[in-house]
Amino acid sequence: MVHRALTGKTHTFGTRFLRFVRALPGTTLLVLFLLLVPLCLAAPADFIPDPAHQAPATVVVGGDRAYPPYEFIDKDGNPAGYNVDLTRAIAEVMGMKVRFVFGNWSEVRAGLQNGSIDILQGLSYSAQRLSSVEFSPPHTIVHHAIFARRDAKPVKSLEELRGKKVLVFQSGIMHERLKQMGFEKDLVLTPTPAEALRLLASGQGDYAVVAQLPGIYLIRELRLTNLVPVAKAVVSEQYCYAVQRGDKELLARFNEGLAIVIKTGQYAQIYNRWLGVNDPPRVTRELALKYGAMILIPLLIVLAVTALWSKTLHKRVAERTTALAQEVAERNKALEELKRHQDKLIQADKMTSLGTLVSGVAHEINNPNGLLLLDIPVLKRVHDDAEEILEAHYREQGDFMLGGVPYSEMRDEIPRILDEMQDGAQRIKRIVNDLKDFARKDMGQKSLIDLDAVARTALRLVDPTIRSSTDHFQSAFHGSLPQILGNGQRIEQVIVNLVLNACQALPNRDCGVFIGTSYDAERGQVLLQVTDQGVGVAQEHLPYLLDPFFTTKRESGGTGLGLSVSAGIVKEHGGALQFQSTPGRGTTVTLSFPVPDRSPLT
Template identity: 35%
Template sequence: MFWEHFFRLVKKHAMLFLLIPLICGFGATLIARHEFTSSDPSQNSYYGYKQSILASLGAYAPYAFMEKGGMLDGYIIQLTRAIGREMRARIDIVSRKLDDTQESAIIRDVDVVLCMVQTERTRQYFDFTKPYAINTFTLVKRKGATAPSDYHNAINAGRFVFNTDGAYYELNHEKISNAGLAPTAEDALRMIDSGQYDYTVLENYTAQRIVGMMYLENVEIAGDTDEIVEYSFAVRKGNPELLDIFKRGMVKLQNTGQFSKIQSRWVEKRFLISQSSRNVIMSSIMIGVGISLFVLLLFFVWTVMLQEEVGIRTAELSSEIEVRKKTEAQLLANQAQLIQADKLAAIGTLASGIAHEINNPNGLLLLNISFMKRLSCDLLNKLDEKKQDEEEELAGIPYSMLKEHLPNLLNDMEVASTRIGEIVEDLKDFSRSDDKEWREYFSVNDSVRAALRLLEHNLRKSTSNLEIKLTPGLPKIYGSIQKIEQVVINLILNASQSIDDPSKRISVSTSWNPDRKEVSISVEDEGCGIPKENLPVLRDPFFTTKRDTGGTGLGLSISDTIVKSHRGQLDITSKVGKGTKVTLYLPVLDEAELKDDNEKLS
């Protein structure tokens, strides 16, 4: 209930919920900007990159580093190149490990060391310019160890370790008497990580780079110290002209403003922020980010809920439209079926009247033909007794020929008259209204035979290759014999209309499947076939490919409805150019099954 109420409130006042966090986030950003811009470079130490790029030059970003293409770049590199341009001097930069002051002091093949710290030892070999950069030292400690309040007094307590290649050791080695020594900063950090020592002091940007790269789980940065380290250009002693080039070059760069531009690009105020200011800024940024994420979350929730509502409503509308379309199509189909039923009813009425008019004279013919057969038999017998002349002509026919053919003529007349009576009765049955009292048990063979009698003339015109296979003794099904006859007539008519060559075959057959307890009626032809894409829509109302020749598209639709009302199904298989086979499956139900099935349908 709470969340439902909350989401309703968010939906109702979405803009208010978005506006308040945005204002808070904007305020946090202003606080961070104030702390950022108010930091005083003269009172704060350099705070270098968290992740430095190790270049073969020896210094680390932003002072010097090597790009992916192998080009050297950074604060010192650009400053050196600018001095060369101002003083018209070519300066070739040789890649060295310049943060190792001992190694630098004994290099004999270079004239200038670009990044060097002034110590007692280095001053023996080099002359220095004014410092171009100032950095602080950083106290690094083992996790869990308490940072000393005054590390100067704790240096000789046995818990510190110093790297002998570092600037701090070079500057303060005379003060260090009881501390561990390591050849490199990496070795010193490993000794702290292993628990041998608790503390060390490194240059700020060196500590940031190495701690970040080595991923030591037991080592952390405690904070900046109050000591600084200055970096200068170092010129080998005995080279005053070269020293003058760098000194005057620095002065020119400062006078022209290039020094400030280079410094602001590489060592901006963002590298001159104290630890406390950094903490305030980071806290403000985190608050702003958190608020922004909360706003985005609310906006996302509101958007998702809105999309869900739109999706639900769209689905409802689509469903309503689909139902309406189906209803309209069904109404049209029902209307067409009513029209068709009305036509059939009218035809049935006419057929009943015509059948009555035909039956009366046809009954008289049958009666007279029967009398004439008896009469002709007696006459021929009498004439034979009187030894009638065989060559004498009666009605222009020799007596011998008349005696032979007259019984056959009368039999043919009786058969034809009987055929007329059967056709009339089939028409009357087919046009009879399908009331409930006409539903009965019947054999599908009777329906097929009646359909074939009605379509005999049509089939004679369509094909000379009619094949009929009716399985004898089929179980009877329950339903409307004239409705099943209507389906069979429709299937046979479709088959005959698909044939364009009288030599092609039409096959009508019936069968019984005792396992499935169903009888089947199959109508197969060798006609044009049905395209694959039309098979799924054959039973749809008004679908027809014979509209130009009077097709309504209701034949199979009505037939399918009739079959389903008899609890059966129509199966249609076809291949273009080969023909079509339609099979009608009808279940055989006993009285108990029929009663149970009727109860389910009701």
């Protein structure tokens, strides 16, 4: 097995940058190239995050040394590709330290089973493999194609390859599928997809079945001009992370990190960089150098002036910050109160910026999701119309292949898949609408609101965190609470903070979280309680929970502003926040708001 330690970002960033710029036209490519070269050279030498936020153990990630553009060893000897960038992004957001181990695929697969490798970053899902590994949700779909020499007879499906010599990547998903179809005696196994295509180009074998994108990529890179894909997307497989059976904790961490990377937009950038752009270069190196030389000197001057200005600005900011800190130390209690208000303004500004970003992303998601909601019912009607014909053919002719899978397996799967797709699209629509409401600019206006409805909206926003933190979440809403006077958006922010804190306090998934609402008619108050079975809060810390910057989660990135901002919002509404906690047994937070009209419920 080939072991290569990850030494830094510099070379891999340069490789990804070169692949990115190959798809850009003309002058745009040149300008971006010269703008980003200094940034590439200045990239940090260490990929792993600040040691203060690292997980205690290094996760060993296995990958194929020759499966571009998904994962491969680049010309500098470093791991590169879509899988590598995605794993690095997940490790960064989850505070994990990872080490890549690349080698022949069969050896890497064996490494997962013998424990020398913790997780595979790219393994196609199959029911047969479930006996030895556990899969994450798919992070992409890999389409497989049939490749042939230009003078070969065209084929349209795997079934047409019977009796032919077929080159296939050993231990890959297509090796397993072709064996299941009875092709084993006609298969020629190769250690890498590149070797399969080389042998096919040299006249050995009749066809090669290789993942479509790696195949096209390798044909271009190896200049195998006599090869073409004769049947694209004959089989489509789910491409996932995989761990040994039973390693649910590591898989859960990667699942959570993958969800975060998708939400932040990093996933889309990584996908487009490696899988979304696969065009041949449009500009020669000589032409790039020619035009680059014409603007290099002015550009370097601009960059130098920018760097000098930035350094001066940072120095002035540092000097001003020091002066302000000295003044704060000498001021009395009134200035401390002013500082707390300033902190709230900073937090509000961050939320405004986040709201603008979320609104833009939500709009971009709604457009393609709207197409899904329109097209999926059409597909369901098409399937319903075709089902009788397919069943008749099945009864008369026996089993046949449909989408690369036997019809006997797909007959029950297709309706389920279409229903899941429609349910998923509807769920996306609801979540996006909730995010848009949560991120909409807050004008500070108050109106009569239903606390139950506000709480339900807040729970939908944090539903992924709840599901990744506990198997025991319960909610109990009053159902007929009197309305309170307030700003629903701000109160929603308070509930989101309380639920997130409860989830973060849980030591494991067996501990639960409860949220409920009630009405205290005697006091004329509407109440909301959030209870967790977490680690609890020490009694000496309870008086300081609402102080700005006080946090017991500093090691995991806590800022101490969440509860402080929430307390300010509650105070503006005439409400109160109360905490009860027992170390080791959990915490209960009670949120109360006055009812404008104390008339009894009807």
